[in-house]
Amino acid sequence: MRTYLYDGSFEGFLTAVALAMETGGPCAISNETAAEAGLFSEFVNSGADPRKAAAIRDLVEKRGSAESWHHTRYAFLSEVPGAETAILEYIKLLREKGQAADNMLADDRVKKVHGLAAGVGGEAHRFKGFIRFKELSDKTLYSRIEPDHNILPLVTSHFRARLGAFNWVIHDARRGKAALYFKGKLAYAPLTAARALEFDGKEEAVQALWRHFFKTIAIKERLNPGLQRQNVPLKYRRNITEFDRQ
Amino acid sequence: MELQKKLKILAESAKYDASCSSSGSDRGGRGTGAAHMSGVCHSWAADGRCISLLKILMTNECVYDCAYCVNRRSNDIQRTILTPDEIAKLTFEFYKRNYIEGLFLSSGVVVSPDHTMGLMLEAIKKLRREFRFNGYVHMKVIPGADRSLIDQAGLWADRVSVNIELPTDKSLRLLAPGKTKETVLSPMSRIARMITAAKDERRSIKNTPAYAPAGQSTQLIIGATPETDREIMKLSEALYDKMALKRVYYSAFVPVSKDSRLPALMDPPLLREHRLYQADWLLRFYGFKADELLDEAHPTLDLSFDPKTVWALNNLHLFPLEVNKAAYADILRVPGIGVTSAQRIMRARRAGPLKLDDLKKLGVVMKRTMYFVTADGKYGGIKKGTGEAIKVKLLERENPNSQLNLFSEAALAAIGYDAAQTQALTALVKAGIAETVAGQL
Numbered sequence: 001m002r003t004y005l006y007d008g009s010f011e012g013f014l015t016a017v018a019l020a021m022e023t024g025g026p027c028a029i030s031n032e033t034a035a036e037a038g039l040f041s042e043f044v045n046s047g048a049d050p051r052k053a054a055a056i057r058d059l060v061e062k063r064g065s066a067e068s069w070h071h072t073r074y075a076f077l078s079e080v081p082g083a084e085t086a087i088l089e090y091i092k093l094l095r096e097k098g099q100a101a102d103n104m105l106a107d108d109r110v111k112k113v114h115g116l117a118a119g120v121g122g123e124a125h126r127f128k129g130f131i132r133f134k135e136l137s138d139k140t141l142y143s144r145i146e147p148d149h150n151i152l153p154l155v156t157s158h159f160r161a162r163l164g165a166f167n168w169v170i171h172d173a174r175r176g177k178a179a180l181y182f183k184g185k186l187a188y189a190p191l192t193a194a195r196a197l198e199f200d201g202k203e204e205a206v207q208a209l210w211r212h213f214f215k216t217i218a219i220k221e222r223l224n225p226g227l228q229r230q231n232v233p234l235k236y237r238r239n240i241t242e243f244d245r246q
Numbered sequence: 247m248e249l250q251k252k253l254k255i256l257a258e259s260a261k262y263d264a265s266c267s268s269s270g271s272d273r274g275g276r277g278t279g280a281a282h283m284s285g286v287c288h289s290w291a292a293d294g295r296c297i298s299l300l301k302i303l304m305t306n307e308c309v310y311d312c313a314y315c316v317n318r319r320s321n322d323i324q325r326t327i328l329t330p331d332e333i334a335k336l337t338f339e340f341y342k343r344n345y346i347e348g349l350f351l352s353s354g355v356v357v358s359p360d361h362t363m364g365l366m367l368e369a370i371k372k373l374r375r376e377f378r379f380n381g382y383v384h385m386k387v388i389p390g391a392d393r394s395l396i397d398q399a400g401l402w403a404d405r406v407s408v409n410i411e412l413p414t415d416k417s418l419r420l421l422a423p424g425k426t427k428e429t430v431l432s433p434m435s436r437i438a439r440m441i442t443a444a445k446d447e448r449r450s451i452k453n454t455p456a457y458a459p460a461g462q463s464t465q466l467i468i469g470a471t472p473e474t475d476r477e478i479m480k481l482s483e484a485l486y487d488k489m490a491l492k493r494v495y496y497s498a499f500v501p502v503s504k505d506s507r508l509p510a511l512m513d514p515p516l517l518r519e520h521r522l523y524q525a526d527w528l529l530r531f532y533g534f535k536a537d538e539l540l541d542e543a544h545p546t547l548d549l550s551f552d553p554k555t556v557w558a559l560n561n562l563h564l565f566p567l568e569v570n571k572a573a574y575a576d577i578l579r580v581p582g583i584g585v586t587s588a589q590r591i592m593r594a595r596r597a598g599p600l601k602l603d604d605l606k607k608l609g610v611v612m613k614r615t616m617y618f619v620t621a622d623g624k625y626g627g628i629k630k631g632t633g634e635a636i637k638v639k640l641l642e643r644e645n646p647n648s649q650l651n652l653f654s655e656a657a658l659a660a661i662g663y664d665a666a667q668t669q670a671l672t673a674l675v676k677a678g679i680a681e682t683v684a685g686q687l
Contacts (some may be wrong), residue, residue: 103597105590106604129288129298133343141342146544161280163342163380206339216257217301218291220499221514227294230286241345242289 004046005032006084010076014053016046017088021056021095029084056091064094074117077150086112123147124154125163130232131155133168134207137199141168142197152179156186166189193245207241214242252326253336259306259317260352261669262502263409263465264495268298268347268382268462271404279341280315280347281404281460286347297383300340304328304366308354308422314411314470316502317354327356329372330369348382348404349373359390367395370402382460385438387419389429397435400440400458405492408434409465413481421507437462437488462490468522469515470508472498476545477537477610479525486529496522521547528554531585532578550641555581556619559633565618570599582614602626614640 004020006012008031016029032045061069077086090113093101133141141163145152152172156179159168164184171178171191178191181193237243262424270283274612289464290399305327310569337349353370357686360390366385366439373379385403387396399406401467408430412418454557458484464476464485481495498514526545531552540546548556558565558581567576569591578590594600602621606612615638617627628635 001467023633039483086342100597105594105597106600106607111607125284125286129286129344131344133436135343143344151527158282159344161274163278165278165378166342175599181382206343208434209250209253209336210340210343210345213253213257213300213302214289214291214297216254217261217297218293218295219500220293222293222295222516223500225292228292231296240289243345 002027002042002044004029005046006030006046007011007048008034010073011053012046012048013049013076013087014056015127016047016084016089017056018052019044020088021092021203025063027088029088031084034081039125052180060091060094063098065099068094068099069103071113073119073152074120075113077154078116079150080116080119083116086116102110115150118150120149120154124148124151126236127151127155127157130236130240131159131170134197134238135161135203137200139200141166142166143170144173145170146174146236146239147172148235148238150175152177152188155180160186209241211245247326249332251337252328252332253302255324255648256303256306256325256328257301259354260301260350260498261304262290262293263350263352263386264299264314264497264661265350265407265465265493266296266298266301267384267405267460267463267493270492271382273380273382273404273459275380277380278338278381279381281347281382284287286335286343292474296638297346299317300346300348301338301350302328302352304333304335304353304362304369305357306354307355309357309421310355312411312422312424313505313507314421314467318604320567320647321407324607329367330365330372333369334373334379335376337373337381338379341381346381348379348384352382352386353388355388355390360392360395363388363391363395363399363418367398367402374402376431384460389425391433393436396436397440399443401455403458405460405463406437406458407465409479410434411465411467412471413466413478414678417473421471432461434464434485434489434491438491441490452498462489463491463493465495465497467499468496468505468519474540474545475518475522475525475547476536476540476542478515478522479529479540480525495524496526498530517549518547521549521553525553528557534579548588551637552581554579555614555640559636562631566620566627567618568620569605570595570622578616580618582611582618583618584609598666602628616647 002023004027005030006016013029015031020027020029057069060072072087072091075083086109089109093107093109097104103108105114124194127145127147131143131145132144136142150172152175155170159170160181163181167183168181169178176190176192177225178189180187180189232243234241237246253557254476255425265467267285269283272283274280287296287298291297292399304324306317306323307327308315308317309398316323333351335351337346338345341348349367349370353362353366356365357540370383370385372382381565383403384405384407385399385404387399387408389408399597410430412421417669418425418427418430440457441462444454447454448456466481468478477498485491485494496519498516500514503509517682525539528539529536536640539557549555553557557577567580569577574592577583578585583591587609590611591605594604594608599622602624605615605621617631617639628639
């Protein structure tokens with residue numbers, strides 16, 4: 001089977017979708033860094049072609065709808081192995097059925113992509129709550145996150161609306177990149193190891209107040225650690241102030 | 247007293263208020279903070295309850311002596327008060343670190359209701375004006391405070407609430423000697439009128455300030471007094487219908503004091519609280535009336551089954567429902583189908599007829615739903631299933647390990663079955679299982 005390799009960018013991925021649909025027949029799409037060489041597979045580098053990518057977006061939005069485009073974009077951000085090929089199948093179905101495709105909720109192709117997109121949207125929403133900032137000595141607010149999916153681009157506008165008066169950094173340590181918000185401007189940049197951070201003098205005291213509050217607010221006659229774990233999975237806890245020392 | 251100590255005392259006293267919601271408002275603009283229409287939970291405490299707001303009392307001093315309340319005058323505990331400045335600063339420092347969505351400010355009554363509410367308002371105004379804070383604020387109204395103070399509350403807060411706490415006047419008189427139904431309900435109806443008036447006015451004059459845009463809520467304590475579930479649900483229904491409340495919270499009574507007026511409770515009635523929330527959801531999102539769920543002969547919610555399942559079992563003549571044809575309002579009433587899956591069914595059936603296997607993929611809880619629907623004419627439940635037989639099947643599925651217990655006479659007696667009923671039930675179960683097996687072959 002033929003596998004189209006793309007460079008990891010969304011544009012590259014859409015180019016791969018365009019090539020795969022031109023060829024027809026069964027094929028797969030994979031990030032060039034993640035691809036495993038199979039004995040019987042044939043690899044094609046798809047590059048990134050803005051016009052091809054735009055044509056796919058057009059197809060998804062016009063044959064499908066704004067909703068289809070939302071699912072496509074979010075499912076791509078899932079970075080789950082196999083997501084790319086699943087999206088390709090979904091777009092093929094959109095081409096064939098048009099808007100009716102998004103109604104086929106029990107169809108495995110639709111269910112898969114809708115599910116991936118919902119997972120990404122869900123994690124992005126969770127992180128609007130889970131992101132914890134620490135104040136650095138220069139008053140910049142710094143947050144470290146390690147989400148399963150690439151949700152960074154989905155949470156920045158939320159924090160822009162709230163913390164527009166501050167400078168802040170949200171650092172996705174898992175992907176080695178960061179959203180940097182300085183003086184009202186937002187930029188994304190690679191960020192692998194943040195140098196040893198120097199915190200504001202009050203930071204430790206505020207954290208202590210918060211930990212205190214967090215402990216006190218639980219009603220001991222109702223302790224329910226299972227429910228707590230369900231809502232705040234262990235994998236996120238090391239970056240959440242009130243859990244990071246437990 | 248240092249801030250940490252104050253925070254501990256005042257959070258300790260505020261934690262029994264169940265409300266944590268930060269939804270329903272989309273405040274924003276210049277300054278710091280915004281509110282999110284759907285609300286955001288920031289953490290979950292060790293009791294599994296969501297933390298979205300800095301939930302705190304301004305003071306735990308109180309002139310009242312309500313038996314159920316940890317802050318009652320006669321209770322020998324350490325008392326303290328936060329200044330408006332401390333409240334505003336603390337909220338802001340927590341908010342900018344994204345610990346919280348905003349502030350939930352309640353208070354004991356210090357000096358007088360007016361004095362107390364004046365201080366609370368000062369804290370919130372400070373937060374809004376000096377810190378230019380646009381995040382969420384939920385403010386408790388102090389019963390008995392002057393109308394002008396109540397009117398102001400909704401202008402500065404996103405949500406205002408008055409806790410009813412005890413569902414009947416009789417219970418209030420018994421346990422909360424300083425309060426009556428009147429002192430609680432009159433600010434509630436005032437707030438309801440203000441909300442409606444502001445909404446109407448905003449339709450014609452855009453820049454009319456919003457009044458409590460996230461609406462009004464209240465709380466009822468469950469299990470401290472002998473009200474039935476039916477009385478509670480009828481009250482909630484009236485609050486939703488007549489006062490347009492956003493939420494009624496139910497708080498299982500945690501005995502915070504030993505008082506001869508209170509029942510001797512070992513544990514807070516958490517399951518009962520859970521069933522009340524389920525019934526409440528049925529009122530608000532599923533089109534049920536309280537009378538359909540509970541009547542005078544059956545004033546108590548069944549602890550073994552959710553209230554929708556109980557309703558469906560009592561109305562088996564309406565089922566099974568064909569999911570490809572039934573109206574949305576009827577699909578909503580099927581056990582195991584929530585609002586989301588009902589909407590999905592409506593959407594998916596436009597693309598083609600749904601089969602039983604498809605329902606699971608749409609998120610329907612088939613172990614409950616199977617007894618109440620057909621899909622494309624196929625039925626997956628028990629043939630000639632009576633209510634009792636379905637109950638037994640449901641219990642088996644919920645808790646397969648207790649299957650043996652279920653058949654023991656002692657267990658059945660405990661839930662109120664006499665010998666004849668037990669025998670009949672066992673026969674029905676056997677028949678039910680036989681039918682199911684035959685159906686599969």
